[in-house]
Amino acid sequence: MRASMRFVRWEILGHPSSEVTLTARCLDPDCRWELAPTGDHRMGNDTIMRHTACTGHATFARSMQDLAVVVLADRAEQERRVAANKREYVARYAAEDAADDHAHHSS
Ligand SMILES: [Zn+2]
Structure with missing residues (x-):
């Protein structure tokens, strides 16, 4: 588009x-x-x-x-992307933690 x-x-x-x-x-x-x-x-x-x-x-x-x-020349866009990457990282980390917990409980 x-x-x-x-x-x-x-x-x-x-x-x-x-x-x-x-x-x-x-x-x-x-x-x-x-x-x-x-x-x-x-x-x-x-x-x-x-x-x-x-x-x-x-x-x-x-x-x-x-x-x-x-870095992006547009600093506001740069900040937005860094924040989005951090949120994605936190979300992935939490998902891996949950997977680890699941593995421990099922073993
Ligand atoms: Zn030498």
């Missing part, structure tokens, strides 16, 4: 509770050194430079990773 179809706009945002993490991998062919993901970029880069100071390896593949979240 054409009337029920609507054009929906989405937005992609950095997740508010996440930080940008830095990881790095040494590109020396005989080395498997990696920097563990860290949100402290200064400390991460210092750690990479220490690896160079210790080994002479000077080339790294660095990557920055963030967590993205996609």
Whole structure:
């Protein structure tokens, strides 16, 4: 039904509770050194430079990773859908609980 179809706009945002993490991998062919993901970029880069100071390896593949979240551009519609998903989740959880109770009683 054409009337029920609507054009929906989405937005992609950095997740508010996440930080940008830095990881790095040494590109020396005989080395498997990696920097563990860290949100402290200064400390991460210092750690990479220490690896160079210790080994002479000077080339790294660095990557920055963030967590993205996609939301509806229409915030009121976004809130409505989140609330609807929560209600559905609660309803499903209650149904599973009831099924569990039934299983316990019949065993
Ligand atoms: Zn190395």
